[in-house]
Amino acid sequence: MEIVASITVGLLVAIGVWMLLDRSLVRVVLGIVVLGNGINLAVFSVGRLAGEAAAFVTAAGAPAAAANPLPQALVLTAIVIGFALFVFALAVLKRSWELHANIETDRITAVAEEPAPDLPPPDGSAAWRDRP
């Protein structure tokens, strides 16, 4: 099963990165979700999938072939954090559309960028002197 999981992780990561490289920010944001799912699966799977019972114990003790609980705990919080991150990215996407009416990755900076206040222009032509 670990082999299948490993290949699945690879595929999800590849798809996620491909989506991150898309021209439209919408797909970039979705790519974050797919990539996140892949990574969660990876963390979960390296804890091994040999468990035959869920990680619940009784007064008699834990089942001999219980699933590894630690990656489960890690992934559980990671899913919630990933969700918060996703909503934040979504919020940025929405705001970018409202402000610039643009959701193309490479044009956002061109549309939104303002020159830094205290630096000389890149060509260095105008004199930079902070003196009265």
Place this chain on the structure above:
Amino acid sequence: MFASIGLIALAMLVAPAFAQRMSARAAWLLALAPLAAFTFFLSQLPEIAGGGVLTESFSWVPALGVALAFRLDGLSMLFALLITGIGALIVLYSGAYLHGHPHLGRFYAYLLGFMASMLGLVLADDLIAMFVFWELTSVSSFLLIAFEHDKAVSRRAALQALLITGGGGLALLAGLILVGVAGGSWQFSGLSAQALAAHAAYPAILALVLIGAFTKSAQLPFHLWLPNAMAAPTPVSAYLHSATMVKAGVYLLARLNPALGGSTSWSAILITVGAATALVGAVLAIRQTDLKRVLAYTTVTVLGQLTMLLGTNTHYGLQAFAIYLVAHAFYKAALFMAVGSVDHAAGTRQVTRLGGLWRYMPLTGFAVALAAFSNAGLPPFFGFIAKEFKYAGLIELGVAGWLTIGMMILSNALLLAAAGVVFVRTFLGREGNYPQRPNEVGLPMWLGPILLALGGLVFGAFNNLAEVWLIDAAVQAVSRTAVPVELYLWDGFTLALLASALTVALGVLFYLQRTRLRRRLSLWRALWRVSGDMIWDRLLKRVFVFAGRVADRFQHGSLRQHVSTLVLAITGFALIGLLASADQDLVWPQRTSPLNPAALIGCVVAVAGAAVAAVTPGRVALVATLGTSGLGIALFFLASRAPDVAITQLMVETLTVLFLALVLRRLPPARTVGSRKPAAKRFHALVALLIGVTVSAMMLITVSQPLPGDLARWYLDNSLPAGHGANVVNVILVDFRALDTLGEILVVALAGLAAARLLGSGKPGRAAAAGSPEFDSVLLRQGMGPLSALLALISLMLLWRGHNLPGGGFIGALVAACAAMLLALAFGVERARRVMRVPPAIVLAIGLATAAGAGVIGLLQGGDFLTGAWIAPGGLKLGTPLLFDLGVFLTVLGAVLHMLFRLMEREA
């Protein structure tokens, strides 16, 4: 010692409040802090003067051998008394000088902060601790120079000072680390001079340490920043840029003289640089007509002379060093303060507009007279003794001394002329053409100059006093061998006296001929045109332009290029790691678990959904396929015996789809897939494929090895006995690794607050403003009301039972959020908010407080933060982990709803 630093730091913290509450009187109160420290150091004087030392040490970074070690010896004592004594007077002075300034409180804070750092610098015995204080003085100097930050001149001067001293600081850090390594100790007092001199890195140490010291003490060619720093208010110039901070460099040289000072290169560099600095400073001083700039350049001269004297390492030279240090601090601080008073009273500092001030400001004039005499080196002032010893020290050096003594005479003569300008030209003679009618300044402003100026006279006339209490111990601390110290005013007709007489004659000549001298100097136009400041400006511009070019290379603004570079780099590093582990025997077929059909289906669904989402243009299809992919993951988790994770994934997937749907319907569809250019598309596909294959390979190699350790077993075994819970995953979250969870819910909370702000930024939707729901359907309402109530109940049950059965704070919160979502969809956000009663942001805050508070209970019971504490009233087991889980529940619920409601209100 540490207490004195702490006391001044405390005064810094309360200064702004004091200044606001009681205006002028605050200065008197705040001056008590340095005064108390001064008294403490005075009380230690008998011990230190007798050759003793006082030490204090606190552990700081024991793993690195860094300690907050303090050591009070003769040299430190000298500096500590100057810093605290002059400091108290300066605080008093500033209160009157900046009376009514809106940022006076801030000024006090900066000034006292500097004082604490400077005191730490001279008291620190640990190399690293000293460096930290060193940098703190640079920073506080920056803040003080830029105090009037609305002026471009101030900002420029502050930046220049920071860049030069900060840059030197970097060199110094490297130098100090080398010193520590080579000298066999991280304490100044433990350094071995033999080991350092024999070490191969000695030249590097010398270069680095000297760059640090020279930048701080404004030695040629780093002297630029000091005169410009006069843009700061006068008390700052008097205190930092003449009496104390600029002497930090000289202090360091003196401190390291016993350890590093044995070589000829040390002496040669110090004497050469010092002499050049002294001469350049003196020549530039004579050219100025602004009183403050005159004093600034003479300070450069003095720093050069002090460096030079250290370089001699002769008995007289070192005595002269200590004497001159004190003499200069006294008279220069007094002169600066007095010049500030003149500026304050007459409205100008231009020499050409001043004169005859004596009749208006007799007290200030008296102080200036005394200080100027000391400055000019006339008997019986302390400055005279300093001058005699300077000459004697250089004569003692032999032939090399004769070469430099000419420089010394010349620079001293120029100093004398400058002193004449400051006193005679300003206070005597014809009445000047003042912008305003001058009046004598108040007590806080004349007290400091008079006390300090009188100090110069007293120490000169009763030089035995200074010798016994101050100079002797200081000289012994600086010197490599014991030096017999004996101060005197009169030692018969010696060569030094001859040099002295020559100086006075030359100085008087310079003073009388100063206009002609200035004109002569101005003739060398070419020389002044190549001023250091101009070079500095050009250099800085070049740096900015260069940095801009470099940054443009990387900050090109293309997200896709960033991502592909990043991904390729990660792939590259991962492949290196893979190759390194290629020799491991890959035995995974034996070690993997058997195929699980349900999990396999989950995998296929997850990949298929994602693949379709990657290429589909329609928005509905995007949302649907992405949701499907997530469900596949959930199925995989469920089939892999992770019910908690599976439920979480399921709930998150539901909310994800909802958020996506709410936002995406406002955006245009992503019609094209990938890049427009086929070449770019192929490249991106290659990048994605590479990272996918690499990650798969990494995973395969990882699972081919046995799982190291038996952490899983430990958690399984201890969950019930130690954590009182049967659900091991939940016990890990809320008990064993609760601190992680606390950090994680904090992240969720912050992301929620930030996203809500962005999501709620648009115009309010019409429908939402009217309070009407998303889907206005009676049928929906009939079903949704009871359903959401039921869900809310289930969520509470999940929370409660989570410690023993699938559930817990995270899952409960997500289910509760879904309940609220249904309510909002059917009845409108307004109604959902009313049902909730408490705003989601408050719920979030209460949640965080509950989770953190649950941790404090364990702390109060004597355990670590977040240690579980349990009680069992009536057989019902209650513990802080349950309270913590409640905090998790509230935080996550608050964060999700905060975002959701904001979005739905604006987007309807």
